Amino acid sequence: MKTLLLTPWMTPHNIVPWQTAVTLMFLGKVEILEEYDEQISSPSVSLRAPAVARLKKPVGAVKRGVKFSRINVFTRDGFRCQYCxxxxxxxxxxxxxxxxxxxxxxxxxxxxVTCCYPCNERKSCRTPEQAGMKLLRAPIRPKSLPISHLYLEAHQVPPEWNGYCTPASDGGDAVLLATG
Ligand SMILES: [Zn+2]
Known part of the structure; x- marks a missing residue:
């Protein structure tokens, strides 16, 4: 089970394991907005698994710059293969x-750069010049990320998240989450 983590402004921020959300709750860093029906029991506590939680304070992405991660690279590149x-x-x-x-x-x-599997395979262990492929644009270190998008398949989205994330406008079974 996963927890949808929202920013203080109620926009989707991340998806984390429910255990992480429980830890954040005990640290007083989040408030739980929705719960799953499943009961979690341990010798000391009994509670329902959090489905949606809201961060009480913004997380410090602004000061530290944008963290290098797979999802942030995809976000910078708009989830587009930078070759095709x-x-x-x-x-x-x-x-x-x-x-x-x-x-x-x-x-x-x-x-x-973000790359689809076919282009990745075609490029192999070569530079774009060696592979005869052209980058859409040169990769840079972003100062900040625009509103980012996280794609999930509809079946991955529990009903408890309804109303907290927005369906993708381009159809399909994808669900688009604007993350702040
Ligand atoms: Zn490609």
């Missing part, structure tokens, strides 16, 4: 070292 331009679900995306690691490329914002 196709927009994909998160599980259909990989990240690509522009200069391959075998040629000294590092795992940093400036050398990582």
């Amino acid at each position: 331009g196709a927009r994909r679900l998160m599980r259909e995306l990989n990240y690509d070292h522009v200069t391959p690691r075998t040629q000294g490329g590092r795992t940093v914002w400036e050398n990582i």
Whole structure:
């Protein structure tokens, strides 16, 4: 079971294991807005698993700059393969070292782009020049991320999250979450 974590402004922020949400609750960092029916029991506590929780304070992404992570790279690139331009679900995306690691490329914002699996395979352990492929745009370290999008399949979204996330406008079975 997963918990939908909201920003103080009620926009989706992240999806975390329910255990993380319970820990945050005991630390007083979140308030629980929705619960699952399932009861969690341990020798010391008995409670229902949190379905939706709201952070009481914003998390410090603004001061520290944007953390390097897979999802943030996908977000920077708008969930589009930076070679063929196709927009994909998160599980259909990989990240690509522009200069391959075998040629000294590092795992940093400036050398990582979102890539679909077919393009990733085609490029293999080559630079874009060597592979005859062109990047849509040069990767940069973002100062901040725009409203980001997290794609989930509809069946992954529990009914308890209804009203807290918005269906994707481009149809399909994807659900679009604006994360703040
Ligand atoms: Zn591609």
